[in-house]
Amino acid sequence: MSTPTLSAPTIEVAGLTKTYGSGRTARRGSRTVRALDGLDLAAAPGSVLGLLGPNGAGKSTTVKILATLSAPDGGTARVAGHDVVRDPAAVRRAIGYVAQRPVTDPMGTGRENLVLAGRLQGLGARDARSRAGELLERFGVAHAADRLVKTWSGGMARKLDVAVGLVHRPQVLFLDEPTTGLDPEARAAMWAEIERMAAGDGMTILLTTHYLDEADRLADQVVIVDAGRVVTAGTPDALKDGLRGDGVTVELDDVAAAAAAAPVAAGLPGVVDVVAEGRTLRARADAGATALPALLAALDTAGLGVRAAGLSRPTLDDVYLRHTGRSLEAAHRAASETAGSAGAEATEVAA
Structure with a gap:
């Protein structure tokens, strides 16, 4: 974990709400889902804030709103001092966003992907190439820089996704389930890089996860969410000591x-x-x-x-059980079964 500094929060969220399936969609018969129901959270500069909960808890919806990819129905959210609704362009300049799904082009090389990302972020050609080389070295994938990404391992490709999010040196990085599907060695490497970004670079990181050990290891503050609400929050040790x-x-x-x-x-x-x-x-x-x-x-x-x-x-799973009446594993399994039975539409809503 990093040692956060005492100053104004880099991320501030108050009373955030979001409902899917309302309006014209509801009139066509779609079900209405309250994805966020008055969510509050804050993250200090140079810290890792872990959003812990099962699929469908509202984690990805929160990140999409903070990254200006979705509009809230109510509440306020500020990132790096900018309101996500009133000044989305300033928010986008201040953040990096690593989604659950790959964002890189598998038919391009690692270097080409990073150079393109740099140019899209406003870097000149020379600076984009320099930054690409720097990130390839940092993430230990320089040996594969000029190979097509489709030939990379899953862990290497995930590192490239994170590197793309860092190409413009953001103040805030959103990592949405960054280690899902990775093998233990690749997960450990990703954890080490997340710790370095927060402690070494002073970056504020919002990490969504449903892995208990990941939240326990990386997060300075853990916010446990269930059904779009914060059920409890605190440092991992404080939450466990409270039981x-x-x-x-x-x-x-x-x-x-x-x-x-x-x-x-x-x-x-x-x-x-x-x-x-x-x-x-x-x-x-x-x-x-x-x-x-x-x-x-x-x-x-x-x-x-x-x-x-x-x-x-006591573990974080015990904390989750204490506040929700079920283990995180059971909640995750129930959410997956619900999404599967409801089909593609429900899966999208739950995200």
Whole structure:
């Protein structure tokens, strides 16, 4: 993590709202989805702000509004001191934006992609070539600079996407799910570069992710969003420290057994925040080492078979569970299933 400076926020969002499927679209029968419902957040200069939540939580919608790619229905948003609605041109000059999907031309070389991006950002031909060479070296892909991007690995291509976002040296960088689909080695390399951009370059970074370890590792501040709302926010350590006791996880024989185990667990002293998800029972306990044996004994007495059980210190998933009543994994799975069943239109709305 970086060490943010104490000054005015580089990103300020207050009461942001956005609804899809309204107006003429609604009259044609499309469903209405409230993507953002009064979202508030702020990011200090030189810090990483992590937006953590499942698909459909409103993360990408927030980034699109801040990048002036979508207009809000209500609320205010300022980036680098500029209002995103009143002065979008100034916002665009101050930001870099790395979307979920690739933005580079696979039929061009890495160098050609970066030079083109530089020219589009107003750099002269010489400066664009110089900046392209600098970024190719920085991201460790100079050896492939003159190969077509379609021949690059996924991790290399993702690095190129980020380099394109940096070509004009922005004050603020938006990274929308930057490591989705990358292998562990490529993810680690991307994490190192994000840390360097914030700590070394003093850049403000807004990072959207549904990876708990990514938010925990990189973010100075985490904002957990669900259904377009902020459910809690703070540093990763503060959010985890706000939970009392230990996490208790018990895997039972089947879904019915887990559902039956929930009231058994809730009836034990010191056991709180009990949730059954599939075959898994999750809870928190003031003294896990004492509570877990008592829980296992109570489940055995009730005739409920246990396959596995464990204790853990608080995690960001526990924080998400505490504030939403479900784990982030379950929320992500539910959002994916909803998008799939509703078809392409619902998938676009949820983004």
